[in-house]
Amino acid sequence: MKHYVNSLAGHFGHILAERERELRGALEAGKDNEVANGLAADGEVQDFKDLAERESQSDMAALDAARLAEELAGVIAARERLRDGTFGQCTACGKPIDLRRLEVLPAASFCVACQSAGEETAGAHPQSHRT
Numbered sequence: 001m002k003h004y005v006n007s008l009a010g011h012f013g014h015i016l017a018e019r020e021r022e023l024r025g026a027l028e029a030g031k032d033n034e035v036a037n038g039l040a041a042d043g044e045v046q047d048f049k050d051l052a053e054r055e056s057q058s059d060m061a062a063l064d065a066a067r068l069a070e071e072l073a074g075v076i077a078a079r080e081r082l083r084d085g086t087f088g089q090c091t092a093c094g095k096p097i098d099l100r101r102l103e104v105l106p107a108a109s110f111c112v113a114c115q116s117a118g119e120e121t122a123g124a125h126p127q128s129h130r131t
């Protein structure tokens with residue numbers, strides 16, 4: 001199986017930058033900007049899950065915004081890993097992530113094994129959001 005190598009940094013950097021731009025645009029285009037406003041300019045995501053829970057009672061659109069915000073957080077984290085040289089490694093077990101998986105999901109932070117293990121147990125993200 002093929003793994004990410006540093007010569008692919010430009011390739012994935014471009015994909016992730018493009019995706020981040022799309023997600024930010026989609027969030028800003030949303031009627032409810034409260035979730036989008038939770039995304040500070042420096043890329044910190046603030047309590048978007050709390051926001052989503054509160055908003056979901058009145059507005060389903062907030063759930064879509066929360067999903068976008070969550071994906072955006074993943075894309076931002078992946079770009080940070082690209083910068084610090086840990087991109088392409090599973091953030092749970094540290095093993096390299098299959099390159100084919102990264103091509104499909106450039107923001108993936110877990111290898112297939114850890115991802116499926118997390119889905120079985122938590123039903124959500126195996127790694128809790130750290131602030």
Ligand SMILES: [Zn+2]
Nearest residue numbers: 090093111114
């Ligand atoms: Zn793993």
